[in-house]
Amino acid sequence: MTRKAMIFVLILLVLLVLCLTSCKQTDLGGQAADILKGVVQDIDSHCYNDCALTESSDICKEKCRISKRTCFDSDSVNKFEKGYVKTCFSEYCSYNYDSCEGDELIEWYCEGDIAYSRNIVCEQGCLDRVCIS
Numbered sequence: 001m002t003r004k005a006m007i008f009v010l011i012l013l014v015l016l017v018l019c020l021t022s023c024k025q026t027d028l029g030g031q032a033a034d035i036l037k038g039v040v041q042d043i044d045s046h047c048y049n050d051c052a053l054t055e056s057s058d059i060c061k062e063k064c065r066i067s068k069r070t071c072f073d074s075d076s077v078n079k080f081e082k083g084y085v086k087t088c089f090s091e092y093c094s095y096n097y098d099s100c101e102g103d104e105l106i107e108w109y110c111e112g113d114i115a116y117s118r119n120i121v122c123e124q125g126c127l128d129r130v131c132i133s
Helices: 003-023 030-051 058-066
Strands: 069-073 084-089 092-097 099-101 104-111 114-121
Touching (some): 084 114
Antiparallel strands (some): 104 114
């Protein structure tokens, strides 16, 4: 690994640790969650592409340990049920709740271990985090 790559990885680790310690057990806003998701994806990419084969570096071992994450969807993309997504990076978790924006439901769901949201048009309108049936 080049020196430049090591410095980049160290900067990503510092950012990840700072965010995780300040965001522990809170609802990360959309922008903060996107930034954190990008940092973790960069770390995962480096870890599995460069370090996992050799695991000769303590930095890589720590980075690979930190980047383990899970995603849980409480309602499995059901627009008539209040739901949330719980995403955990090691022991640090964030929650994103389904919500209404006008007549659209912002539905959170998991793809693998990553949380995403999509807008669903509610024919009868949206109220209290669900489409009106």
